[in-house]
Amino acid sequence: MPNFHQALGIIISFATLFYLALYLLDPLRSSLGYAPRRHIQHSTRIVAVGDLHGDIGNAQKVLEMARVVDSDGMWSGEVDVFVQTGDIIDRGDDTIKLFGWMEDLRSQAQRAGGQMLSHLGNHEWMNAIGDWRYVYESEVKTFGGITARQAMISTGRIGRAWAANYTTASRLPLHPILGAPNEDFPPRARSAAGRLPTPLSHAAYSFVHGGLSPNYTRLSPFPSAINAIGRSLLRKLQHRVQPRPHPPHPYPGLPSRATPEEHTFYGSGGPLWYRGWALDDKEKVCREVDSVLEKTGTRRMIMGHTPDFEEIVSRCNGKIIIIDTGISHAYGGALSALSVEYTLKDVRSSSSYKWREKEVVKAVYVNRTVVLVDEERDIFGDI
Ligand SMILES: *[C@@H]1O[C@H](CO)[C@@H](O)[C@H](O)[C@H]1NC(C)=O
Ligand SMILES: *[C@@H]1O[C@H](CO)[C@@H](O)[C@H](O)[C@H]1NC(C)=O
Numbered sequence: 188m189p190n191f192h193q194a195l196g197i198i199i200s201f202a203t204l205f206y207l208a209l210y211l212l213d214p215l216r217s218s219l220g221y222a223p224r225r226h227i228q229h230s231t232r233i234v235a236v237g238d239l240h241g242d243i244g245n246a247q248k249v250l251e252m253a254r255v256v257d258s259d260g261m262w263s264g265e266v267d268v269f270v271q272t273g274d275i276i277d278r279g280d281d282t283i284k285l286f287g288w289m290e291d292l293r294s295q296a297q298r299a300g301g302q303m304l305s306h307l308g309n310h311e312w313m314n315a316i317g318d319w320r321y322v323y324e325s326e327v328k329t330f331g332g333i334t335a336r337q338a339m340i341s342t343g344r345i346g347r348a349w350a351a352n353y354t355t356a357s358r359l360p361l362h363p364i365l366g367a368p369n370e371d372f373p374p375r376a377r378s379a380a381g382r383l384p385t386p387l388s389h390a391a392y393s394f395v396h397g398g399l400s401p402n403y404t405r406l407s408p409f410p411s412a413i414n415a416i417g418r419s420l421l422r423k424l425q426h427r428v429q430p431r432p433h434p435p436h437p438y439p440g441l442p443s444r445a446t447p448e449e450h451t452f453y454g455s456g457g458p459l460w461y462r463g464w465a466l467d468d469k470e471k472v473c474r475e476v477d478s479v480l481e482k483t484g485t486r487r488m489i490m491g492h493t494p495d496f497e498e499i500v501s502r503c504n505g506k507i508i509i510i511d512t513g514i515s516h517a518y519g520g521a522l523s524a525l526s527v528e529y530t531l532k533d534v535r536s537s538s539s540y541k542w543r544e545k546e547v548v549k550a551v552y553v554n555r556t557v558v559l560v561d562e563e564r565d566i567f568g569d570i
């Protein structure tokens with residue numbers, strides 16, 4: 188047994204050798220191209236799917252085609268983030284199955300280190316309001332009647348999932364140094380905000396069902412300003428005495444306690460119903476889009492709601508992407524998914540930091556894939 192002084196000597200010698208080795212190896216590591224901030228290298232794969240409208244068969248086909256799930260409908264682990272932009276309900280019978288499946292996938296994703304972002308579309312909101320114009324009688328039967336359906340979509344299983352795990356808008360960073368999904372832009376921390384904009388500060392996408400109009404006043408901070416209004420309105424709707432559904436009963440409207448900003452939120456210029464990005468002419472939308480991307484801290488905005496039955500629509504070089512292709516048999520449109528592959532690689536030389544960013548956005552269909560965006564950028568300096 189070495190005595191105390193011998194032990195101390197041994198420890199000091201090892202510590203010295205260790206630091207000496209680090210000191211000698213560091214320039215060697217650098218000259219071999221290993222950067223000290225290698226963890227900034229990153230790749231991510233995102234899949235987004237639009238309106239599903241009560242058709243679990245076609246939903247399974249689309250998610251399997253995009254490799255979000257396997258042939259048994261289980262999370263495949265091949266995708267990092269799966270986004271659905273709302274309108275799962277109405278025009279079909281599979282409401283209960285679809286919302287149940289989404290919660291199963293969410294848990295599976297979480298266990299596999301993946302993530303899901305789910306959104307309420309205007310049809311989920313219509314149902315919460317009691318506007319049941321697009322509800323099939325056969326679908327009401329799957330709940331066991333009107334009262335049971337009202338219960339399940341308000342304070343029951345489906346309504347609780349909406350309140351807990353669905354938002355109206357989201358912001359998804361392509362790189363983790365921008366924060367977790369749905370962290371606000373601009374960032375709250377003064378140090379980070381003071382550094383805006385950085386080459387990566389807008390490396391994020393927004394997702395919403397209808398669209399983020401340039402005239403919508405609650406864009407910022409994004410997405411919490413929108414989602415706070417949505418949460419407040421949903422709570423009021425879910426906890427009121429459920430009105431008798433329209434039709435045949437009169438349109439119930441928003442609760443009497445709804446605030447003016449909750450009315451604007453649900454209005455035709457709000458995030459659930461806005462169609463300007465899909466329908467306005469090209470000059471107008473491409474002139475207006477940058478102001479919204481700037482305010483939301485994003486490069487592209489992805490939305491559903493306004494279908495094109497043939498294909499996913501990309502406008503203004505992919506700054507606007509509309510992914511509703513009428514997937515449900517109620518429409519018989521194209522089965523489609525949006526796929527995003529992002530990588531940030533360290534390509535620095537011995538004398539300077541350099542990163543190469545690559546962003547490939549594709550529309551995936553049953554028999555073909557169309558590249559919508561294929562961009563590569565070099566970023567110099569520290570990030
Ligand atoms: C919300 O999602 C989590 C998994 O992220 C799940 O554990 C929870 O049960 C879901 N909540 C509801 C109300 O469905
Ligand atoms: C926003 O408001 C301006 C001024 O009222 C108007 O010219 C513009 O068309 C509006 N944009 C949208 C997308 O509604």
Ligand SMILES: *[C@@H]1O[C@H](CO)[C@@H](O)[C@H](O)[C@H]1NC(C)=O
Pocket residue numbers: 553554
């Ligand atoms: C895909 O291609 C196959 C074989 O060419 C064809 O039979 C099928 O109809 C196509 N499906 C779609 C959805 O276009």
